[in-house]
Structures are given as structure tokens and as C-alpha cells.
Amino acid sequence: MPSLEDELRSALKRREPSPDFADRVLARVAAAPARRGSQPWMRWVAGMAAALLLAAGGLEYRQYEGERAKDQVLLAVKIAGSKLNKAQKKVQMISHRSDS
Amino acid sequence: MKAAGLLTALLLLLAGAVPAQQVKWNYEKLAARASNTVDVSLSGSLLQFATKFLSDSDKDEAKVKKLVGGLKGIYVKSFEFKTPGEYSAADVESFRTPLRSPDWERIVGVHSSEDGETVDVYLRNEAKGGIGGLAIIATEPKEVTLVNIVGSIDLESLSDLGGHFGIPEGLEVEKKK
Numbered sequence: 001m002p003s004l005e006d007e008l009r010s011a012l013k014r015r016e017p018s019p020d021f022a023d024r025v026l027a028r029v030a031a032a033p034a035r036r037g038s039q040p041w042m043r044w045v046a047g048m049a050a051a052l053l054l055a056a057g058g059l060e061y062r063q064y065e066g067e068r069a070k071d072q073v074l075l076a077v078k079i080a081g082s083k084l085n086k087a088q089k090k091v092q093m094i095s096h097r098s099d100s
Numbered sequence: 101m102k103a104a105g106l107l108t109a110l111l112l113l114l115a116g117a118v119p120a121q122q123v124k125w126n127y128e129k130l131a132a133r134a135s136n137t138v139d140v141s142l143s144g145s146l147l148q149f150a151t152k153f154l155s156d157s158d159k160d161e162a163k164v165k166k167l168v169g170g171l172k173g174i175y176v177k178s179f180e181f182k183t184p185g186e187y188s189a190a191d192v193e194s195f196r197t198p199l200r201s202p203d204w205e206r207i208v209g210v211h212s213s214e215d216g217e218t219v220d221v222y223l224r225n226e227a228k229g230g231i232g233g234l235a236i237i238a239t240e241p242k243e244v245t246l247v248n249i250v251g252s253i254d255l256e257s258l259s260d261l262g263g264h265f266g267i268p269e270g271l272e273v274e275k276k277k
Contacts, residue, residue, distance in 0.1 A: 069142065069150030076140040076176045077164050080247040081262025083238040087219040088259050090210040 121224060121233050123198050123248045127177055130244060133186050134179035144172045144250075163261060171251035184216075184241035195237050195246060196220065204235065216241045226252075234258075 224233035
């Protein structure tokens with residue numbers, strides 16, 4: 001009665017492939033139907049979608065930059081105006097004092 | 101020879117980086133000591149880009165749009181300190197130095213010993229006549245503000261806008277951090 005070890009050795013024994021094995025594999029590969037590539041219109045749609053996404057992103061960024069710049073302008077005018085306003089008020093106050 | 105030419109070109113390029121009418125203030129020392137800083141730096145193209153986003157239907161924004169429409173630059177630096185005495189009179193004097201050239205004229209100088217506030221307003225005279233720019237140096241015990249506007253500006257409208265934007269006239273501007 002063969003031991004388990006003998007059975008394993010027999011099962012895992014190296015066996016050479018038949019001489020026509022490589023030819024049969026190559027013939028099968030050649031006979032297999034060519035894989036269908038994506039349709040040209042699909043590639044066109046994907047390209048357009050990517051371009052639209054990029055354009056939308058660009059517009060969004062431009063809007064963000066514009067709003068940020070606008071806030072900066074408002075802040076700058078606010079600060080400059082308030083300082084000028086303060087100087088004007090002080091001058092008015094001093095001239096009012098000297099008049100009375 | 102080549103190196104000298106390259107150096108000249110580089111110097112010309114660096115000189116061109118700061119518009120001729122922009123005041124060259126060195127505020128690095130002050131900025132390092134400040135607890136809060138407001139820094140607005142809008143050159144001509146960015147300023148024109150920003151004006152496109154100012155609304156014509158909003159009354160104040162429409163006024164600002166008209167005011168800044170022809171300007172070449174707006175530069176505002178405001179430094180707030182935790183305690184009084186964190187900047188010196190020499191620091192402020194260094195900001196007045198570039199404005200001592202014949203191109204600039206001080207039109208208002210308010211120095212109040214009561215509240216320790218000063219406001220100096222300078223105008224840049226154009227060779228052809230008219231206003232070519234505005235500079236303001238305003239100090240409070242815990243604040244220094246520098247304003248430089250390049251281009252012709254309507255002072256009355258600017259001062260008028262200073263009392264707007266929901267800020268009661270005579271009150272201080274709330275600082276953005």
C-alpha cells in the first residue's frame with residue numbers, strides 16, 4: 001500500500017509537455033477573436049467630458065480668485081477711506097475749536 | 101563682460117518689479133512684531149480683474165468700482181500690536197522718509213497727543229498736473245497703517261466710503277486677521 005508520501009511524490013512529479021504543446025497554444029491564441037477596442041465616438045465623448053470638466057474647473061477657480069480680489073479691494077478701500085475720513089474729521093474738529 | 105551685462109539686466113528687471121510710483125516701504129521689522137497683520141497688495145492687472153466682480157447694483161460696490169476703475173495699484177499694510185510701545189517713533193519716521201521727495205506733498209498731518217494718534221496724508225503730484233497717487237501713514241498706540249494708492253484718486257469719494265460699509269463714521273475699522 002503506497003504511503004501518502006509516495007502518492008504526493010507521484011502527483012508532483014515533473015512531467016514534460018507533449019512536443020506539440022507550444023504549437024497548440026500558439027494556434028489557439030491566433031484563433032481567439034480579437035478583443036474589441038472602444039468605439040471612436042466613445043473616445044470622443046470621453047475627451048469632450050474631460051475638456052468640459054477642465055473648463056468648468058477653470059471657470060470655478062477664476063470666479064474664486066475674482067471674489068477674493070474683490071474682497072481685498074473692498075477691505076483696502078475700507079481701511080484707506082476710514083483713515084482719510086478720520087484725518088478729515090480731526091481737521092474739522094480742530095478748525096471748529098479754533099473758530100469757537 | 102557678459103556677467104556685467106547679465107547683472108545690469110537683472111538689476112533693471114528688479115527695478116521694474118516695483119512700479120515707479122509705488123512707495124518703497126520697508127516694514128519687515130514691524131511685521132515681525134505685529135500680532136495681527138492686514139496685507140492687501142493689488143497691482144494694476146489684478147485690480148482691474150477685481151473690479152469686474154464688483155456689482156453695479158450694490159450702491160457701495162458701484163461707488164468702489166468707479167473709484168478704483170482707473171487706479172494702477174492699491175497697497176495696504178496694517179499692523180496691530182498686543183501692547184502699546186511695540187513700535188518706535190523711528191519706525192514711523194522711516195515710513196515718512198520716502199515721501200520727502202519733491203514728488204510728494206503732505207496735505208494733512210494730524211498729531212493728537214490726547215489719544216496718541218497720528219494721520220499723515222500725502223499726495224503725489226504728476227508732472228503734467230493732477231494727482232498721481234496717495235499715501236497715508238496712520239498710527240495709534242497699538243496700530244500702524246500704511247496705505248499707498250497708485251493713480252489718480254478722488255479723495256472725497258474715498259473718505260466718504262470710509263464712513264460707509266456699515267461702519268459708523270468716526271469709528272475704527274474692524275480688523276481682519
